Amino acid sequence: MSRKNKQPSPCNEQDLKRKCPETGSPVIIAISAKLVFTEQNMSPGPAFSFVKALKAVNAELREHYPESQELFKVILIDDNRSDELNKSIKKHRLITCDIISGEDLINKLKENNTHLYLSGSEEMVKEALKNEIAAAVMKTPEKMAEVSESELHIAFDGDAVLFSNESESVYASEGLEAFYKNEREKVNDPMKEGPFKGFLEVLLKLQRKLHDNCPIRTYLVTSRGGGCPGFRALNTLRDWGLEIDEAFCLGGSNKGPKLETIRPHVFFDDQDSHIKDALKFGIVGCHFDGSNLAGRM
Numbered sequence: 001m002s003r004k005n006k007q008p009s010p011c012n013e014q015d016l017k018r019k020c021p022e023t024g025s026p027v028i029i030a031i032s033a034k035l036v037f038t039e040q041n042m043s044p045g046p047a048f049s050f051v052k053a054l055k056a057v058n059a060e061l062r063e064h065y066p067e068s069q070e071l072f073k074v075i076l077i078d079d080n081r082s083d084e085l086n087k088s089i090k091k092h093r094l095i096t097c098d099i100i101s102g103e104d105l106i107n108k109l110k111e112n113n114t115h116l117y118l119s120g121s122e123e124m125v126k127e128a129l130k131n132e133i134a135a136a137v138m139k140t141p142e143k144m145a146e147v148s149e150s151e152l153h154i155a156f157d158g159d160a161v162l163f164s165n166e167s168e169s170v171y172a173s174e175g176l177e178a179f180y181k182n183e184r185e186k187v188n189d190p191m192k193e194g195p196f197k198g199f200l201e202v203l204l205k206l207q208r209k210l211h212d213n214c215p216i217r218t219y220l221v222t223s224r225g226g227g228c229p230g231f232r233a234l235n236t237l238r239d240w241g242l243e244i245d246e247a248f249c250l251g252g253s254n255k256g257p258k259l260e261t262i263r264p265h266v267f268f269d270d271q272d273s274h275i276k277d278a279l280k281f282g283i284v285g286c287h288f289d290g291s292n293l294a295g296r297m
Ligand SMILES: [Mg+2]
Pocket: 157, 158, 159, 160, 161, 269, 270, 271
């Protein structure tokens, strides 16, 4: 099987800017403020440690590239707590955040060239994904696992997340044997891109700037097994020129125990069962419904 030539997909100027940021432009992460500080008493929410780790990476980037704007920028979305939020951000010495209201949010996310949007609202996540912004609903574990404050760990599922859901559709419509056959025949054919490929791409761009001392660690945690299904996932990443730090092909096992060893600040998956499993192990799971995206992938 020969590798397919990659054809640039048609996209407008704004899409292009978001997907391929100019050198020196920040990686924009928009988060519902309620996920960083709870509404009840402004105590740390599920996104708090993630935002803290972004600051640690920024500090490293600033040390090596004091003039560059190529670092993480966080936008918090909140309608009426900006004073309280600013106080809490200062108190916890978080990364400096811009605070915007939720009005006309999708347009604001697009104008800001947002690379990742995390929310508590399924409706808003659906809207963002429709507009080709990587987005997920962040879920809170009952008891959060301890995560690093000096490194940023991010874990991704493969199918329908980094990759399109083309193989999953074969499994869903024709069964397991047809899926294996498909992966065997197409083992060297890269899959199409999924909604989070662009976010991984900008993470790895920052990672490359810091070489060996980089505090960013990226992980693929997929239900694909070894053999052709696993190879196809790795071949796809290689074809895209994306070097993920570690890839785990779990062959259908529960993802929770592996995630517990990785301790990611965020884990992205389109399957509710994997998110529930992650939560059981104290991992912050970020979920979206990949089936909405079937039409455009
Ligand atoms: Mg999946």
